[in-house]
Amino acid sequence: MQNFVFENPTRIIFGQGMIARIGNEVKRFGTRVLLVYGQGSIKRTGIYDQVLASLKEPNLTVVEFPGVRSNPTLSHALKGIDLARSEKIEVVLAVGGGSVMDTAKTIAAGARMDPGDNLWEFFTYKKKIRGALPVLTVVTVSASASEMNSAAVITREEGAQKFTIISPFIQPRTSVLDPTVLYSLSPDYSAYSAVDIIAHLLEGYFNNNESESLLQDRFVEGLMKTVMESAEIVRKDPRHYNARANMMWSATLAFNGLTTAGMGFVSFPAHMMEHSLSALYDIAHGAGLSITLPGWMSFAAPGNPSKFARLGRIIFDIRETDDRKAATEGIRRLKGWFSSIGSPVSLKEAGIAEGDIGRIAENASGTAGVWGMKSYTREIISDILHLCKG
């Protein structure tokens, strides 16, 4: 076990009917609320009405900032910051999935910047966030765990750079998770969510500098089994409460710091390469991960066959005793499982030409330093992407 600091103060309010509590939570932090949401699906599903009803409190003023898209952009967040400042916003409430939550966090930090600060310098780690408006969330897509962590990912259109900020100031104070909001999530996005959760788990599982990690490994394996079972149930029965609930709580726990506490530095190569895919092609994040993760695993397994074999044996009940064979079979089975739930597992399936690999590798290697993975050169990334091609 490596030394660590674990602190995760977000209040999670979980369960059917809990959206009605968000107004009371918001009131604890201020009266002028910026309501951040996406393309309006929350109006069709009725979540918008539930949130507005809860915000109908004396003294609460709600200013709306809709229009967040998946792979949210810096330029859109900057507009939100201007609005937050001109409207003297005191609290930011995100109602949506990872893109909406990350935009809300970015606005919250940006609204408290000093006059001379450049927002993008927070993302390139040239400047440190020194404050933010309080952020609260109502989750409508479960995958990012943004509702219970201190990170936000934003794409700068110029140069197609998809970068991350991390700061305790942007960690949500309260997040409401009502599994019934997932009933209307499409089969595709339900699948991408499962992939994203599994990628969060497995990057921590394989990419850390801790030699012995049985406790954390067991957490990851337990979460992964639960996510896979739940995803299979949801595919047949989208309104299965317990499956949606297990998926929702697993998503949060998979990336809130629990599974990586004590593991030292954790790197995210499959995420890094995926960020280049979604920055360049605007593919869904989970769909990109089901392409880059198995490819990266095939690349890395020969360096750590026993750990990859362990996963295959525990998750897919593989009986093969040779570690290298068990590892390979485990990766094949995982890829097959991603396919079976409807997520693409090759660049080809996502309509990305083999000839583009150079351009993707160029983009990804340009971000490797910021990710703390300088060893991932253009050549290495290109080799891995060739394992993802089809």
Add this chain to the structure above:
Amino acid sequence: MQNFVFENPTRIIFGQGMIARIGNEVKRFGTRVLLVYGQGSIKRTGIYDQVLASLKEPNLTVVEFPGVRSNPTLSHALKGIDLARSEKIEVVLAVGGGSVMDTAKTIAAGARMDPGDNLWEFFTYKKKIRGALPVLTVVTVSASASEMNSAAVITREEGAQKFTIISPFIQPRTSVLDPTVLYSLSPDYSAYSAVDIIAHLLEGYFNNNESESLLQDRFVEGLMKTVMESAEIVRKDPRHYNARANMMWSATLAFNGLTTAGMGFVSFPAHMMEHSLSALYDIAHGAGLSITLPGWMSFAAPGNPSKFARLGRIIFDIRETDDRKAATEGIRRLKGWFSSIGSPVSLKEAGIAEGDIGRIAENASGTAGVWGMKSYTREIISDILHLCKG
């Protein structure tokens, strides 16, 4: 999954050498510190010197309140409250195990009582805690998870009542967990700690009102395997860092709300009966639990054979396909394991006469209401205690 609120804001600072950070943490909350500790073992082990060195900060005034015993008493806590008030204490720092932390929490709540309040009414849930001094901890015995939860257990000598308070106000702000402090823990107390952790896990596992709980079950099973492996290693090699570290972090996670979130109401019958044992006989809490837990399990297994069988199959690799037989065998194996690490598994082994069962059942049934377990009458408890006798 049942609806729940999960909020656990304690900052955990974990690892070798981390006690040096406690002074900085204390400073965040005030300048006049009450240092609560036990019978002086921290002076022999050098932990006291490490803490004092870290508290040697300009403006910090340290007032010592030693003398906490295991099964800590109300009368001792009341003395601490008087001292905290007369010394105008602003922060309470516990350096010890569950007894010390629970005394510190009780002092912190008591120091902020209104003049007309009677401290014991907090424990009988007649009055609600409305504030407390900030509490911080340096853990020296890992089992209670008091370092990351909002509970404290105190014994009132009059009537031998061992009761619990629960309040977010007494939840530690920061806890420092350095696994090397456990190197000097005796084999007996290392064993009792393992038993206590397993009891926390299994009471949640078996005693909740949730019908489907695969995620939480997997967390429990992963933690239990880790605790058992670590306890076995520590028995042979008390200075094994990773085993001590796994035990220490598992203890915290086993009772910080994680494994029971979503499980609805959880009851603690083995703990309830043990509290009567340790209130009446001053037996170590873990030693009492290795007596009451298997007895309670034998009593309860016929009502839920598949769950008890699941535990036996997963933890002890029992291949028996008949649930009732697998359940019975699992309990037998758990009892054998408690024995193997040196914890008593019968009233007889603890020197408690069969003739005392009536008196213990009388004490326990008198507390059943406060525990939310009114169905545990004197007769039922007596029946269970007969399963614990030898």
